[in-house]
Amino acid sequence: MANFLVWCVWLVAAFACLASALAVVSFRNPFYSALALIGNLASLAVLFLLLSGEFVAAGQVLVYGGAVMVMFLFVIAYLGDRTEESPWSGGPSWQIVGAVLAGGAILAEVIVVVGLEAGNFLSQPKHIGRSFGSPEAIGRLFLTDHLLAFEVTSIVLLVAAVGGVVLGAHARQLEGDARP
């Protein structure tokens, strides 16, 4: 019974994930694409939950969906209506064919590998305890095994913040100069 339920949830979440990803890529209005991405993020969070990654799922919704996507929406709103006329055209003649081929190749390779490994290595998830994926476990790892990653990530964030300020200030500076 539980298996069946899980499968159902999985299928719904996966379908939503794929549909929203396709929507992001295909909509002409970037606003709608951003909204579709939010849906994508939400369905991914559900999948994370199915994989016992509770902290990560929460982080996904809060950080990604709450902060990053909101920033996106602000910028899109700021830029105004940028609906594209013909989103797929332009570029060299071989672009579409090449892109489909490359993407298809990567997909095919992954599926082949999965096919080769199915039934062995990929089919036996380890038994996990109750505290798997809990904040304490994550926190402990961050502060012990992966301390360096933790610290470097904070530096990256700092650099990004500074960069954002510089980009914004630079533009303001120039606009100030351009006015008579």
Added chain:
Amino acid sequence: MHGPEIQWYVILSAILFTTGALGVMLRRSPLIILLSVEIMLNAANLLLIAFSRLHGREDGQIFAISVMAVAASEVVVGLGLIVAMGRRHVDLDVDKLRTLRG
């Protein structure tokens, strides 16, 4: 474990990644390209979480959290660029931005 085995997550992640890649390669608006990059990053995150569950260790989740942080920083910079372009009334079309041509 109940539900689908890990290989289904891997396949799903691959399809998501391919979709994101196609979006990067085939759309002209930098905003959409940035969103597609986000899709690709999320696909990678899904894969990481799935393998973390497979191995029974949270290292994959640590990696996924770091990826999220980096994605956020990258979006900041990218959007800053796009805003700067928009402020200067540059066409938001990557095909027109070709000074790298040579």
Added chain:
Amino acid sequence: MIDAAAWVCLLLPLASAIAITLAGTRVSRRLTGYVSTITTMGAFAAAVVAFIGLLGESPEDRTHTTTAWTWLSAGPYHFGLTLLTDQLSVVMMLIVTGVGSLIIAYSLGYMDREDEERRFFAYMSLFVFSMLLLVQANNLLILLAGWGMVGLSSYLLIGFYQERPVAIAAAKKAFVMNAFGDATMALALFLLIEHTGQLDYAGVFATSPQSGTAANLIALGLLGGAVAKSAQVPLHTWLPDAMEGPTPVSALIHAATMVTAGVYLIVRCHTLFENAYIVEDLAAALGAITLVMAGLIALVQTDIKKVIAYSTMSQIGYMFVGAGLGAYPNAMFHLMTHAFFKALLFLAAGIAIHALTGEQDIRRLAGVGKLMPYTKIVFLIGTLALVGIFPFAGFFSKDSILAASLDRGWYGATIFVIGVVGALLTGLYAFRLYFVVFTGEPSPFAREHYHAHQGKEGPVSMLWTVGVLAVLSCVGGLLQFAPFWDPLSKWLDPVDAPIATATSWEEWFASGLSLSAGLLGIFIAWSIYAAKRRPAPKPVTLFEKKFYWDELYDLVWYRSTESLTRGLYAFVERPLIAGSLTAVTSAFGLGSRELSTAQNGLVRSYALALAGGIAVLAVVFLAAR
């Protein structure tokens, strides 16, 4: 002593050539002429010494070989620089150095005011050396070396007047045709080495194949060389053109010596030819064809030297008939007498040409005999000898060949008939020449341009040498009168026993018939050209065009090759070879142009490149696992 004489004979002309070349312009032109003449006379003296030495020995012992060093040593094959002095080679040595020294002495006067006189005498000495090397060689390899060197000397001397393009072209023509003969000879030598492992005469004649394809091919190859060198059909077209050279050159090389090298070759290698009967009969047939054809062409020529050249071709045809039918001593005898009277004819003509400042057309030279009686007499002697009138030299030698041909069945009889017709033609064209040029009233041109040389008809050196040759033409034939005495045949017998000898009545019959034919020819010529009883017939175009041989060769060799090269150039060289070069460069250009479209500055295509690279790398990593 004989060996020493052989070496002296061979090396004196070489020393002269080298000395003249090295001395360059430091010595006077006269001096080089004297050096050349005296060394050749010295060589003649050495040849006489060798001859006397041989005379003193019994016939079986008359083969002397002397080796300087091993010239070529390759694996099991060793070829020495060996000279052979035997009956046959000493006869040739005497002829070459004797007639050669007379002609070189003649050139002292003929070439007197030439700028390039030194070069001339150097080349003449080189030629004498080469010819001696050829006849004194003890193995076929040295003979081939001499063969090639006489070809070289011929080329150098025909093209002596370097500023005249006609002379250069004639020299090239002679050389190329002789090169063909050299090639066939070389092939024959290869076959000989394969079958016998050696090339010296004694060994080769003993061990070469007695019959079969190899024997035929060997003889055929040697015959090819002989035909080219002796200007027989079909490799004869170079000889008339070779008259571009100075007259002494025509006398020495193209009458007396070089063109007879082919006959010498056949006589020397008669064993090889007897092993291949077909080829020997072929040689006789070629000789017969040539003697008639050349006689017909000579009837219509208007250049005095060309008439004598065609006459040479015809007479060598007689020698080929003799050698091809197996009458070797007769052929050698005719070779000797022919050297005398043909050189005489050329040199006498040269006196007339020299006196009229280089004019060679017989219509313009007409009647000059009245102004030059001495020349007229010696020319008459030469002509009578040529036609074969008793008791002049040609009578004895030519008729003996015809007589021997009766000894060879119906094949020989056919050739006999051709030979008699040839005798008629000889009388006709020879006396046409004599009557036109040396009898009758002098033409206006002759009268105007004739200038005596210090009161005489020509320089002294020219006059006395011609006189000696005239005497030889008178008495030289008496050396052998076949039914009565034949010392020459006996002398040559150990070396080349003939396989065709004539009986007495055959000799009388042949002599009588050919003498009558000759006299008939003289009578016809007299009635047309001297007594003017009948008008001269119009020249037949076929004869005037020399039977279209030149045109045939032009078509077969030149035109076809030219169109072949043109076709190859258009279809192979330009598109493939030149085109491949431009194709390489344009391929590079094209490739780089196509590749540069990848640098279009579009972020999207760079992203595509990234994705493609990832796809490939994934495969690599998977495969490596």
